[in-house]
Amino acid sequence: MGERLPHGEPRLELVELSKTFAETRALDRVSFDVRPGEVHVVAGENGAGKSTLIRVIAGAVTDYTGELRLDGRAVRFANPAAASAHGVATIHQELSLVPALSIADNFELTRAASPFAPRDRRRASAAAAAALARLELALEPAVLVETLSVAERQLVEIARALAGNVRVLVMDEPTSALFERDVDRLLSLVERLARDGIGVVYVSHRLEEIFRVATRISVLRDGRRVFTRPAGEVTRDELVSGLVGKAASSPPVPRVRAPRAVRLRVRGFGCDTPSRVPFDGLEFELGVGELVGVAGVDGSGASTLLHVLFGAARHTHGEVTLDGEPYSASGPRAAFARGVALLASDRHESVLGELSVLANATLSSLGAFSRAGVVDRAAERAAVAPASSRMRVKAPSLDAAAFALSGGNQQKVALLRCLLSKPRLLVLDDPTRGIDVAARADVHELLREVAASGTTILFRSTDLAELAALSDRVLVLARGRHTATLARGELDDARLLSAMMGGAA
Amino acid sequence: MRPFVPLVAVLVFGCVLNANGAFFEWQTHRAVLREISVGGILASGMTVVIVSGGIDLAVGSVLALSAVSFAWLTLLHGLPGFFALPLVLLVGAAAGALSGVLVAWPRMQPFIVTLAMMVFARGLAKELSGGQKISTYVQDPSGAFRSVPLPAVFEALDGRVLGGNVSVVTLVFLGSAFVTWVILERLRVGRYLFAVGGNFEAARLSGVPVHFTLIFAYVLSGICAALAGICQAAQETHGDPETGLGYELDAIAMVVLGGTSLMGGRGGVALTVIGALTLGYLEKVLSLNAYSSELRLMLTGVILVLAVLFQRRFGRESA
Structure with a gap:
């Protein structure tokens, strides 16, 4: 748990972000900031606006109102490529690796280069190997992504996002497909990245996880920000009632059953x-x-x-x-x-x-x-x-x-x-x-x-x-x-x- | 409302230019409706295949095969129309079933399967007719030529009803569109067609009879192609193995112009009727106003792109 709140200028600021889809107001004047060295958890129910928020930051939604500031400068990403060029890396829930290509080839897909530039397979492979090593992943860069398990793909995806010069890392429920041991590895990695000065926006449902990694927690409900507070000051019940909008319910009663057919x-x-x-x-x-x-x-x-x-x-x-x-x-x-x-x-x-x-x-x-x-x-x-x-x-x-x-x-x-x-x-x-x-x-x-x-x-x-x-x-x-x-x-x-x-x- | 916009635009265009009032005469509209009918019958079947996530490139060739078969049975062998008609529909159904089975079980790509069927059916049509049109002027086994009277079914299908105001083929077109509509919107298999086209794996895991559904789509398209072939033979008063070249593309254009998604799982035959009317009126307005046929083709291409661009739906994002 983040005991100290990092100081310094915010890496990323969200100012009064709003976005309306055909009928629903997905985001309603949402503001908060993410400082270097911070893991800023964004929590919210389905439909609270988390996905839209991520898409705005990632440059996938462009017709929003309000302002994004990166290191104090107002930015408006025209598309996801522009966001990553500014050092904003996003890991979506849906995996974006091409299954029929190797890990190294997938790494190359996100590199900004001319489509007609000659390929240097050895360098690409070395770069991929270095990025995999950073996450302590024992995978060969030449392996095809389709042969990997879901958990492995998720980790490869993260390794790829981190291969560039990343200032802000946005993660959308990165552990939803992972097992406990992989979760632990991932969370340690997130903490390490924050210590290196990256501003991390971390979206999650899992309470244990939230309290483990969060420096601060922002709760969204129905497109609005409910609160942003240092994680140390938020209790479990407060978080749950913030998410749901009512007091947390009691745990289920154990069932006792007669023998059955x-x-x-x-x-x-x-x-x-x-x-x-x-x-x-x-x-x-x-x-x-x-x-x-x-x-x-x-x-x-x-x-x-x-x-x-x-x-x-x-x-x-x-x-x-x-x-x-x-x-x-x-x-x-x-x-x-x-x-x-x-x-x-x-x-x-x-x-x-x-x-x-x-x-x-x-x-x-x-x-x-x-x-x-x-x-x-x-x-x-x-x-x-x-x-x-x-x-x-x-x-x-x-x-x-x-x-x-x-x-x-x-x-x-x-x-x-x-x-x-x-x-x-x-x-x-x-x-x-x-x-x-x-x-x-x-x-x-x-x-x-x-x-x-x-x-x-x-x-x-x-x-x-x-x-x-x-x-x-x-x-x-x-x-x-x-x-x-x-x-x-x-x-x-x-x-x-x-x-x-x-x-x- | 969006599918209507290109059609209304074309109609307004027609009213404004109006070709010295020719656009305001019923016979102009009757002619449009007749001209789109054969293509529209093909497009009805095509809609079902496209909704199922596939494509049927063979319809033009199956149309020719059916036209030839129909002429072969009625003109050459003197079979009565009521007997020849179901037989020819069976030919179309068989061609569709063959495509459907190949798409369903070895999971071959519909494009390739129906491309092969397109070539095969064209060859079969030529084989059956000896490469010649089968007309009322037939050759006996002995080698002597003689003329046979045009069977009543030809005249009936090429005629008009309701005081000469509506062509029979137009009714056949509207009938096939209606039957297709009932299938897609009211029958269980219609729901399965949307499911298979929308997400094959999820449909399969939901217990949808995916193989039956795919085969059904191609059989229906084959039957529509056979029906179109019979109408074509009646209008041309012969069975021509070279007829229907490129008709599959017109049918696809009608479906797409209506707004049915080529990705499958979304659309409907009512949209296809609108698409067919749009294409038919576009052609008629341009020809009435003496645009050259070269220019008409180019304009049709441009307008097809514009209409589909216009219709593309936005806002697939969710919160």
């Missing part, structure tokens, strides 16, 4: 698909209405398990039964037909941006909303409208395109789609990745209700706190093996982590 039984289950992390020898049972977490670092096979259950059943062996009947889904359609639904971790695989909220919500259960192939639009609306308001989906209307919604609300719509298919087994791959505290609480509450109504839920999470808060049990996978099962009473970070790292629980 078996829904999914897995015996000697293994998978060796060439394209995925393999696993083998899995034996477990999931009860009706049970909420079970799957924990495992990258490469543990946890993600493969979810996908195989959902309908990539090729290259598997062993025995799987669903409600006592053999189960082997050859594809998503077959899985849905058996009452198994999946929510993918990547929002690009779970949300259809061009389609309306309504069409997104009913896509998996359209058969129930149509007769003889004709969609009954009134019935759709009658089913979706109450469900979406119960889930607190914030959307201009049900006919609005899904891409107009914030990330958390898109995720809620995707979850609604799964629920409308009335699944017996709901498989969720990191269901709250990259969504804010309030939306996450909504999703958790909803999942508990769904489980209570008899749906079995199997979810993977990269967030230990989430695994502990939500699960009746947690299955821990390490290197493709089931290494531990932790019951509700024994879920703490230390146990989970040591099991995930392959040790005994």
